[in-house]
Amino acid sequence: MRGIRLRKRFEELARLLFPRWKSERWSIQTSNGPSRCVGASGYCDRTHRAIYVYDGKDVTLAHEICHAVSTGGHGEPFLRALRQSAAKARAAGLTTLANELDAEVTGYEQARAERPTAADMYLDLHEAADDLPLAYPSSLIRAVARNHGYTASEFRKRYRRADAVAKSAWAKANERRKRSAERRQQLQRAAAGKEKS
Numbered sequence: 197m198r199g200i201r202l203r204k205r206f207e208e209l210a211r212l213l214f215p216r217w218k219s220e221r222w223s224i225q226t227s228n229g230p231s232r233c234v235g236a237s238g239y240c241d242r243t244h245r246a247i248y249v250y251d252g253k254d255v256t257l258a259h260e261i262c263h264a265v266s267t268g269g270h271g272e273p274f275l276r277a278l279r280q281s282a283a284k285a286r287a288a289g290l291t292t293l294a295n296e297l298d299a300e301v302t303g304y305e306q307a308r309a310e311r312p313t314a315a316d317m318y319l320d321l322h323e324a325a326d327d328l329p330l331a332y333p334s335s336l337i338r339a340v341a342r343n344h345g346y347t348a349s350e351f352r353k354r355y356r357r358a359d360a361v362a363k364s365a366w367a368k369a370n371e372r373r374k375r376s377a378e379r380r381q382q383l384q385r386a387a388a389g390k391e392k393s
């Protein structure tokens with residue numbers, strides 16, 4: 197699903213799940229490569245209010261909308277949004293979507309109950325880099341460590357690649373932001389050109 201149909205479904209779901217959220221201020225597009233997507237099947241650029249999805253599945257759109265209205269990570273604020281979405285979907289008769297969202301909630305709750313793996317922590321660093329545009333790599337480590345109840349030095353001891361991962365997450369997030377800003381400028385220039393002619 198692309199273009200206008202994707203946009204339409206995105207708006208429908210946004211209205212149903214979070215009626216007060218201003219989805220019209222966000223852009224939605226299919227992603228053409230994994231480099232841009234941090235999550236499983238989509239990516240939410242909260243800085244530029246842009247959502248990218250691999251597929252047009254309702255569950256992907258709903259997941260990214262939940263990031264848009266909460267945070268970039270999969271912590272409690274995000275889970276609250278996910279639970280609320282599942283309930284709204286169920287009430288509206290979208291049973292498949294409701295079941296898929298409930299399954300996601302259960303998955304994230306179980307993952308949190310177990311001790312997070314290094315891979316989880318490194319993914320958190322990537323999500324933090326997208327969420328905190330002004331944070332340097334060391335601040336990303338501090339933020340993620342605090343989220344999980346560690347000090348930065350405890351975190352570094354436990355997750356040995358933390359500094360390398362934070363640095364690369366930071367660089368990649370900045371690159372994405374740069375590309376996204378360039379795209380916006382191109383669109384604005386194209387729109388300005390059309391108005392003149």
Ligand SMILES: [Zn+2]
Nearest residue numbers: 235236259263
């Ligand atoms: Zn996610």
